[in-house]
Amino acid sequence: MSFFRKLKDRLTKSSSKLDEGLDAIIEEGAVEDAAEPAPAVDEVLGAADAAPERVQPSVATPDRAVPPGDGAAAANDAQAEPLLPPDMREPEPTPEPEPEPEPVPTSAEEITGPEAMPVEEAAEAQPAKKAGLFGRLMGRSAAPRRALDDDMLEQLEELLITADMGVETAMRVTANMAEGRYGKLMSAEDIKALLAQEIAAVMEPVARPLPIYPKKPQVVLVVGVNGSGKTTTIGKLASQFRAAGKSVVIAAGDTFRAAAVEQLQIWGERAGVPVLTAPEGSDPAALSYDAMVKAEAEGADLLMIDTAGRLQNRADLMEELAKIVRVIRKKDPDAPHNTLLVLDATTGQNALNQVDLFGKMADVTGLVMTKLDGTAKGGVLVALADRFGLPIHAIGVGEQIDDLQPFDPQDFANALVGVEES
Ligand SMILES: Nc1nc2c(ncn2[C@@H]2O[C@H](COP(=O)(O)OP(=O)(O)OP(=O)(O)O)[C@@H](O)[C@H]2O)c(=O)[nH]1
Ligand SMILES: [Mg+2]
Structure with missing residues (x-):
């Protein structure tokens, strides 16, 4: 397919x-x-091409996500990799040579011929x-x-x-x-x-794959409200990066629930990636710091930090997120190199509010939207792109390990509107 x-x-x-x-x-x-x-x-x-006056989005789109504090040099060094390495993608059918377009006939005679x-x-x-x-x-x-x-x-x-x-x-x-x-x-x-x-x-x-930086370990902090799909997305991403030849370590920063750690361990096994854990109730900032030390010692390319779900209006929990960032910056002032906000498409317009508040607390660098399968609210992704201009790295379209797709604007638009592939 x-x-x-x-x-x-x-x-x-x-x-x-x-x-x-x-x-x-x-x-x-x-x-x-x-x-x-x-x-x-x-x-x-084509008519619009000729029209000079188009209504512009409300925000300027940043060129790309740059690790905080790393400046332009890091942006230049960064090699943006596709979410899926080319050899993992389904083979593209070889395009057949386009036939020369026939001039469009303008009269019945031209179509049928006079005889x-x-x-x-x-x-x-x-x-x-x-x-x-x-x-x-x-x-x-x-x-x-x-x-x-x-x-x-x-x-x-x-x-x-x-x-x-x-x-x-x-x-x-x-x-x-x-x-x-x-x-x-x-x-x-x-x-x-x-x-x-x-x-x-x-x-x-805004269609941008997660940028990969030469920095080892590149720290990817994953945040979002309860149940948005953070843990699942980490599992899917870890599997794809692993398949692309990257060594990945996951830190179970959701220390509130024992079940959360078990869930992440299952994903770690599926993806073939080690999961670093801490006892239930321990400080997620301290775990994140330890995980950075271990990931560095092991020479890992990527460290993905899972966090507990938190509602954007809970100031205490948002403050805890800010603390995780402060503490890991003691180890690497540029970390986290990516802060991914995972959004659940079924929440519709509330996603805009989440981007706003998480953005303020945690310097969100990119978005992943999950659960686009089976919802009629997929249009919210268009509103997000238009309003915030934050990179959209990937979309979740199911619960399985390979149900995370790179974000392709035209495919997405065609699928959303119901246009058949040409
Ligand atoms: N249909 C569908 N389900 C998804 C997708 N992504 C995640 N889920 C499901 O959503 C539910 C919540 O996913 P989790 O990954 O546990 O979400 P979370 O953000 O880690 O949740 P908390 O840690 O409790 O905040 C699970 O049942 C997942 O299987 C998706 O793209 N499509
Ligand atoms: Mg979770």
Whole structure:
């Protein structure tokens, strides 16, 4: 199964919501298809290229995550590696050479050739050429189309809000969709392709694999609210980095629950990675420090520190997180080199609040969004990209060890909107 197909299958809830909503919007306002021949999808999509005025995201996107205090030199040294090394990915099918595009015929004669039609029939067919015949011959007459107007834009905006994209992002995306296309007739297929293109444009600047730095051990601190998927994501990441030839150590910084340590040990076994633990109730900052010393002594490439889930409004627990950071900086002033905030897609708009508060307490450098499988709230990732511009390193699409995918903006946008892979 191709990468895209798997993603699309997993994102069924989000995608069917947008997919069906867009079909309904077009059908509701569909016009008699006589005024204007259907533009090719490329023509519809291309219109925005010519439009100079596009609504910009509310924040500037940082170029990439740089380890705190490490400055530009470290950024230059950093080799951004794909989440999955190339040999772990499913083989791409060899692209077939594209056939030369045929010029699009503009009349019935051009399509059928003058000899193909008896004279009377051809004469009769002439008046119908604009709509019915042209459409039928192009195989498009069956697709209802609707003019892109204020009503339609408002409906689109509402649909995007129900898909958890948030008001500001929904407004920006629909404004960009309208740019240079106002009044154009659009089929559901056109509007889906256009929406996917606009979403991909928002996501493009934030799609960044977890950067790998030459520093040993590179410390990756993993934070988030209760049950967001931190421990599972650490297991999945450790397995992928291990498969990519990196030596990984995990520290069980969730010292509150004995069960949390056991869960991490199971993931460590699955991933083939050692897990450093401390007795229940001990100080997670002290464990993290010890883990750094051990990881360094063992020459590990990566140290991933799991932490207990904490609600972003619990000041005491957030302070504890800040303490972990302070203590590990005594060992390495640049650590943690990455602070990953793991977000659960099913929490929808609350994810925005989590990024805001964790960002303030723990200098979050990147995001992983889990549980995108089986939720209709996948649009929140678009809102996050638009609002914060933080790198999105990976997405979780299931509970198994290989259910963590690198974030590909166009695949994600297509899967979210319900566009088939071209
Ligand atoms: N469907 C699905 N389930 C996931 C995904 N990631 C994690 N889970 C499940 O979510 C639940 C919580 O995951 P954990 O990894 O324990 O979450 P956590 O953030 O470590 O939780 P706490 O340590 O209690 O704060 C588990 O049942 C996981 O299997 C995902 O991408 N998709
Ligand atoms: Mg956990």
